[in-house]
Amino acid sequence: MTIQSIQDVPAIDEEPRFAKDNRGFGTRAVQAGSPHDPVTGAVIAPISLATTYAQTAVGNPIGLYEYSRSSNPNRDNFEKAVAALEGASYALAFSSGSATTATILQSLAAGSHVISISDVYGGTHRYFTKVAAAHGVRVSFTGAIEVDAESMIGPDTKLIWIETPSNPTLSLVNISAIAEIAHQHGILVVVDNTFLSPYIQNPLNHGADIVVHSVTKYINGHSDVLMGVAAFNDSQLNDRLTFLQNAIGAVPSPFDCWLAHRGLKTLHLRAKAATENATAIATVLESSPYVLSVNYPGLNSHPQRKVAVLQHRKGMGGGMVSFRIQGGRRAAERFCQETKIFTLAESLGGIESLCELPAGMTHAGIPVEAREKSGVFDDLIRLSVGIEDTEDLVDDIVGALERVNNYVQGNKA
Numbered sequence: 001m002t003i004q005s006i007q008d009v010p011a012i013d014e015e016p017r018f019a020k021d022n023r024g025f026g027t028r029a030v031q032a033g034s035p036h037d038p039v040t041g042a043v044i045a046p047i048s049l050a051t052t053y054a055q056t057a058v059g060n061p062i063g064l065y066e067y068s069r070s071s072n073p074n075r076d077n078f079e080k081a082v083a084a085l086e087g088a089s090y091a092l093a094f095s096s097g098s099a100t101t102a103t104i105l106q107s108l109a110a111g112s113h114v115i116s117i118s119d120v121y122g123g124t125h126r127y128f129t130k131v132a133a134a135h136g137v138r139v140s141f142t143g144a145i146e147v148d149a150e151s152m153i154g155p156d157t158k159l160i161w162i163e164t165p166s167n168p169t170l171s172l173v174n175i176s177a178i179a180e181i182a183h184q185h186g187i188l189v190v191v192d193n194t195f196l197s198p199y200i201q202n203p204l205n206h207g208a209d210i211v212v213h214s215v216t217k218y219i220n221g222h223s224d225v226l227m228g229v230a231a232f233n234d235s236q237l238n239d240r241l242t243f244l245q246n247a248i249g250a251v252p253s254p255f256d257c258w259l260a261h262r263g264l265k266t267l268h269l270r271a272k273a274a275t276e277n278a279t280a281i282a283t284v285l286e287s288s289p290y291v292l293s294v295n296y297p298g299l300n301s302h303p304q305r306k307v308a309v310l311q312h313r314k315g316m317g318g319g320m321v322s323f324r325i326q327g328g329r330r331a332a333e334r335f336c337q338e339t340k341i342f343t344l345a346e347s348l349g350g351i352e353s354l355c356e357l358p359a360g361m362t363h364a365g366i367p368v369e370a371r372e373k374s375g376v377f378d379d380l381i382r383l384s385v386g387i388e389d390t391e392d393l394v395d396d397i398v399g400a401l402e403r404v405n406n407y408v409q410g411n412k413a
C-alpha cells in the first residue's frame with residue numbers, strides 16, 4: 001500500500017507502546033528505558049550511531065530497527081524514559097521544542113482553528129502567527145483562557161494550546177478546567193510543560209491530551225542539547241504523530257538522545273534544588289525595597305497559588321522567577337550586568353543560573369502595548385535559578401540590587 005496521507009496509515013499500535021510504570025519518580029528517572037547491554041553487560045547503553053541496520057531477507061531486519069530516522073535504540077530509550085516520567089503510554093522525540101510544536105500543528109487538517117494563551121513562548125507565537133497560516137491553520141489568542149475558551153470555540157476548533165506557568169510572568173492555567181470545556185467539544189488540549197518539568201507537573205493527569213517539552217531546558221538540564229518531546233496516551237494520536245515524526249524527519253540524533261537521557265536521570269534532584277533556591281530568592285526579592293513586584297508560583301502572594309497547590313508536586317514553584325526592579329529599564333539592564341553568578345543569557349532550565357531582560361531579549365519582537373498588557377514591562381527581569389549553593393545565589397542577588405541602587409542614585413545626583 002502506498003501511503004498518500006496520514007489518514008492511510010494503518011493502526012499498528014493498538015496496545016500502548018510503553019506500560020505504565022508506578023515506581024517513584026527518581027526510580028523511573030534512573031531506570032526507565034535503561035536496559036543493560038545484553039551482550040557486554042554495560043550498565044549504560046552505548047550510543048548507536050548507525051543510520052541503517054542489516055536485514056537477513058527483504059523486509060526482515062535482524063533486530064527492531066531499519067533506518068535511524070524511523071527509530072533507533074537511543075531515541076527509543078529516551079522516549080520510554082520520558083513516557084515513564086509523564087505517566088504516558090507514548091512519547092516521541094523531535095530535533096527541538098519548536099519542531100515538536102510544528103509537527104503537532106502540521107497534524108491538523110487545513111481549515112482547522114486553534115486557541116492559544118497569548119503569552120506563549122516566543123517561538124511558538126511566531127509559528128502560530130507566521131507559519132501555521134501557510135498551511136491553512138488559524139490561531140486566535142486570549143489573555144484569559146479560563147474565561148474566554150468556551151466563547152472562542154467554533155466548529156473548526158481542534159486544539160487548545162496552553163503553557164502553565166506562562167513565560168515570563170509565570171501566571172498559571174487550571175488545566176482540568178480547560179480540558180473539561182475542550183472535551184465537551186471534542187477538542188484536544190496541549191500543555192507546554194517546559195517551565196516546570198515532569199517532576200513538578202504532569203499535565204496528562206489533569207486531563208491534557210498531549211504534553212510537550214523543550215528538552216533543551218529542564219529535561220536535559222545542562223544547556224548542551226537542543227531537543228523536544230511530546231507525550232500522550234491515545235493510540236490514534238500516536239499513529240498520526242509517529243507517521244509525521246518520520247515523514248517530516250525533524251528528529252534528534254542518537255548522540256543527543258543519549259545526552260538528554262543522561263541529563264533526565266538527575267531531573268528530580270535538579271528540580272528540587274532549583275525550587276529550593278528559587279523559593280529563597282523570591283522570598284528575599286519580595287521583601288526588598290528595590291523591587292516593585294515578584295512573580296513566583298511558590299509564593300503565597302502569587303494570585304493563582306491555589307492552582308499551583310492543585311497541579312504542582314507539593315505546590316513547588318519551580319526554578320523560574322521574574323520581578324520588576326525599582327528604577328526602570330536602565331536599572332533592569334544594569335542588574336543583569338551586576339550579578340556575578342547569574343549569567344546574562346537567554347534560555348533556562350540548566351544547572352547554571354541565568355538572568356535576562358524579556359523586553360529587550362526573548363520578548364523584544366512583541367509590540368510594546370501587547371507586551372505590557374501581559375505584564376512584560378521594561379523593568380521586568382527573568383531569572384532561571386540553577387543548582388548552585390543557595391547562600392551564594394541569594395548574596396549575588398542582594399549585592400546586585402544594592403549596586404544597581406547606588407548606580408541609580410549616583411546618576412540622579
Ligand SMILES: *Cc1c(COP(=O)(O)O)cnc(C)c1O
Binds near residue numbers: 214217
Ligand atoms: C525553549 C522553549 C520552547 C522551544 O524549544 P526549542 O528547543 O528552543 O526549540 C518551547 N516552549 C518553551 C516554554 C520554551 O521555553
